[in-house]
Amino acid sequence: xxxxxxxxxxxERADLIAAAADDRRALDIVTLDLQGVTLIADFFVICSGTxxxxxxxxxxxxxxxxxKSHGVRPVAVQGRSQANWIILDYGDxxxxxxxxxxxxxYDLESFWKHARVVERVLAGRPDGAASEASRHSAxxxxxxxxxxxSAAGDRSPIEVAPDDSxxxxxxxxxxxxxxxxx
Numbered sequence: 001x002x003x004x005x006x007x008x009x010x011x012e013r014a015d016l017i018a019a020a021a022d023d024r025r026a027l028d029i030v031t032l033d034l035q036g037v038t039l040i041a042d043f044f045v046i047c048s049g050t051x052x053x054x055x056x057x058x059x060x061x062x063x064x065x066x067x068k069s070h071g072v073r074p075v076a077v078q079g080r081s082q083a084n085w086i087i088l089d090y091g092d093x094x095x096x097x098x099x100x101x102x103x104x105x106y107d108l109e110s111f112w113k114h115a116r117v118v119e120r121v122l123a124g125r126p127d128g129a130a131s132e133a134s135r136h137s138a139x140x141x142x143x144x145x146x147x148x149x150s151a152a153g154d155r156s157p158i159e160v161a162p163d164d165s166x167x168x169x170x171x172x173x174x175x176x177x178x179x180x181x182x
Contacts, residue, residue, distance in 0.1 A: 008041035008070055010035075010092035014118070017088075017095050020065035021047045022121050024058040024096070029121040030109060037115050042092040044115070045156070046108055048100045052083035058097045082090040 008016070016032050021029050035042050049055035059080065074092045076089040077120035084102045088095040095110060109117075 008072070011118075012045035012070070013090055013093045014045055016066060016069060017045045017090070017093060018047075018060050018121060020062040021045065021058055021095075021097070023065070024061035025054075026058045027100070028103075030117060031119040032109070032112055032115040033118045034112065034115045037112065041089075041094045041120070043094075044112065045093060045095045046098070046103070048103050049095070050100070052099070052160065054148075055083045055097050055099060056080065056084055059064060059088060059095075060095075062088055062095060082147045083154070 018029050018031050018128045026049060027044065029047040032044040032046065033042070034040065034044060047058065048073040049058050051119075053131070059077070063074065066074075072090065074088045076091075076093050077087065079086040085106070088097070096103075
């Protein structure tokens with residue numbers, strides 16, 4: 001009998017990580033395909049936990065599953081002691097396990113909006129409901145691109161003023177009369 005070893009592709013690795021996160025009841029698991037977008041990694045797997053204990057359990061479950069199934073260990077792990085945002089770096093796949101507040105604040109899905117959403121698992125939610133941002137994306141017909149929390153109506157801890165840098169500079173023409181309001 002021949003012992004065949006199978007080297008995981010980055011997609012297979014991302015799928016295994018997402019499945020392990022789902023086994024630990026991670027919330028709103030999203031796999032982003034970053035190939036052609038950045039050289040940082042081929043895929044990001046992003047998910048949330050409900051407490052520091054839950055976040056650590058998700059990260060530990062991912063590590064155990066990867067080690068047990070294919071003998072793969074992360075190249076680096078960061079954030080385990082604070083457990084607000086644990087990063088498991090598997091080289092071609094980087095996993096982000098967030099607290100819900102940290103995930104909303106950093107909003108990686110919007111930051112990497114040019115990446116293709118490969119998979120979104122909402123089944124881990126206790127009530128089976130999608131996040132407000134996910135529902136907004138689905139309703140707008142853009143399931144491949146999450147909307148920022150402010151656009152989805154979520155309350156954000158920090159309000160950000162709109163960026164008017166692409167708008168004409170109104171002060172440049174201060175000597176001209178202002179246009180009437182509609």
